[in-house]
Amino acid sequence: MRIGELAEAAGTTTKTLRFYEDQGLLPPAERTPGGYRDYTTESLTRIDFIHRGQAAGLSLAQIRQVLDIRDHGQAPCDHVRDLLDARLTDIDLKLRQLHDLRDTLAGLRDQAEHVEPDTCSSDQVCRYL
Amino acid sequence: MRIGELAEAAGTTTKTLRFYEDQGLLPPAERTPGGYRDYTTESLTRIDFIHRGQAAGLSLAQIRQVLDIRDHGQAPCDHVRDLLDARLTDIDLKLRQLHDLRDTLAGLRDQAEHVEPDTCSSDQVCRYL
DNA sequence: CTAAAGCTTCCAGTACAGGGGAAGGTCAAG
DNA sequence: CTTGACCTTCCCCTGTACTGGAAGCTTTAG
Numbered sequence: 001m002r003i004g005e006l007a008e009a010a011g012t013t014t015k016t017l018r019f020y021e022d023q024g025l026l027p028p029a030e031r032t033p034g035g036y037r038d039y040t041t042e043s044l045t046r047i048d049f050i051h052r053g054q055a056a057g058l059s060l061a062q063i064r065q066v067l068d069i070r071d072h073g074q075a076p077c078d079h080v081r082d083l084l085d086a087r088l089t090d091i092d093l094k095l096r097q098l099h100d101l102r103d104t105l106a107g108l109r110d111q112a113e114h115v116e117p118d119t120c121s122s123d124q125v126c127r128y129l
Numbered sequence: 130m131r132i133g134e135l136a137e138a139a140g141t142t143t144k145t146l147r148f149y150e151d152q153g154l155l156p157p158a159e160r161t162p163g164g165y166r167d168y169t170t171e172s173l174t175r176i177d178f179i180h181r182g183q184a185a186g187l188s189l190a191q192i193r194q195v196l197d198i199r200d201h202g203q204a205p206c207d208h209v210r211d212l213l214d215a216r217l218t219d220i221d222l223k224l225r226q227l228h229d230l231r232d233t234l235a236g237l238r239d240q241a242e243h244v245e246p247d248t249c250s251s252d253q254v255c256r257y258l
Numbered sequence: 259c260t261a262a263a264g265c266t267t268c269c270a271g272t273a274c275a276g277g278g279g280a281a282g283g284t285c286a287a288g
Numbered sequence: 289c290t291t292g293a294c295c296t297t298c299c300c301c302t303g304t305a306c307t308g309g310a311a312g313c314t315t316t317a318g
Contacts, residue, residue: 004264007209015307023231023305034314036265049233055226057186060305068260069237084238095197098227108198109213126143133294144277152275163284165295189275217299 003029003040010047017047025050025064056091130168139176146176154179154193179248186223191216 003014020026021037026046029037035081036090046067066087069080139146149155150166157176160165174219175196185209197218198209 002265015304018267019306030142032314034265036314052226052233054305055186055223056230057184059138064310066234066237081238084234088234088238090233091227094184094223095231096225097181097223098220100223100225101181101185101187102217105195105213105217105220108195109210109217131295141275145275149278163295165284188275216278247290 001041001043003039006039006043006047010044012047012051014061020047020050020060023060023064025060025067057094058087058090062087107116130163130171130172132166135168135172135176139173140180141176148180149176149189152189152193154189154196185220187216188218 001009005015007014008019017026021028025119026043029039029043032038049067049070050060050063053066054060058066065083069084130138132146136143137144146166147156149156154246155172158168158172161167178196179192180187182195187195194212198213198232
């Protein structure tokens with residue numbers, strides 16, 4: 001698969017994929033005789049993982065650490081366990097805060113639901129946006 | 130309350146608070162006769178909200194939009210409702226991805242747990258970090 | 259054979275969220 | 289009445305995660 005196809009499939013850009021390779025998030029791609037990067041679908045899985053990590057608020061550096069662990073198939077020492085524990089604690093905190101915020105926003109949204117429609121007539125500029 | 134106290138209480142810095150004021154996330158603070166910013170505890174609540182928003186992966190611009198809605202006490206038009214819906218959809222997606230990632234990491238961490246301790250002896254550099 | 263689309267590297271620029279530090283004003287303690 | 293802690297504005301710098309664009313090579317279609 002060429003870089004353009006992969007980017008499309010992964011919902012990103014060729015620029016970003018080269019950037020990820022540069023940052024060590026993707027292994028240096030195989031090359032065709034012409035010098036083009038040549039990917040397998042494995043890369044797609046990897047990019048999805050990166051996207052999930054980002055959605056969780058991890059930095060690319062943190063994602064790379066986790067990928068390195070995954071790449072070696074097994075986690076062989078305390079440092080690695082500690083790293084994963086730190087990430088998990090981090091993520092659990094984020095999950096709690098996210099639930100909190102969701103509730104707050106849902107409350108606001110609920111107020112919006114029960115407002116008279118003509119409170120914001122079409123010829124009135126909505127100053128809240 | 131002066132800016133230093135507030136920063137301390139909110140777990141942030143004076144720099145950041147002035148930056149938030151500049152960006153419209155905090156209303157321009159009252160001033161003492163000497164020109165110092167003078168805050169009430171209300172600001173603390175607001176900063177906590179901002180922090181929760183950030184933990185949820187919202188940008189400061191998005192947080193500001195939500196705060197603007199909150200500030201006017203009521204959500205008066207479709208645009209606002211749509212904005213909140215967009216944020217909620219956004220957050221629900223993040224919550225799902227976060228759960229996913231948590232499972233993945235917990236799996237890895239579990240492997241780490243069941244590894245022989247001496248696989249990573251003290252005189253062996255842990256190459257995974 | 260040529261044109262267009264897609265790829266290569268390289269360098270520079272952008273947006274976001276702040277942080278550093280200068281130059282100077284304010285306030286409470288001694 | 290001075291010293292030190294804290295405050296003010298202003299301007300520039302930093303790190304993260306990309307993005308744009310130039311100059312040139314490769315591949316596919318007509």
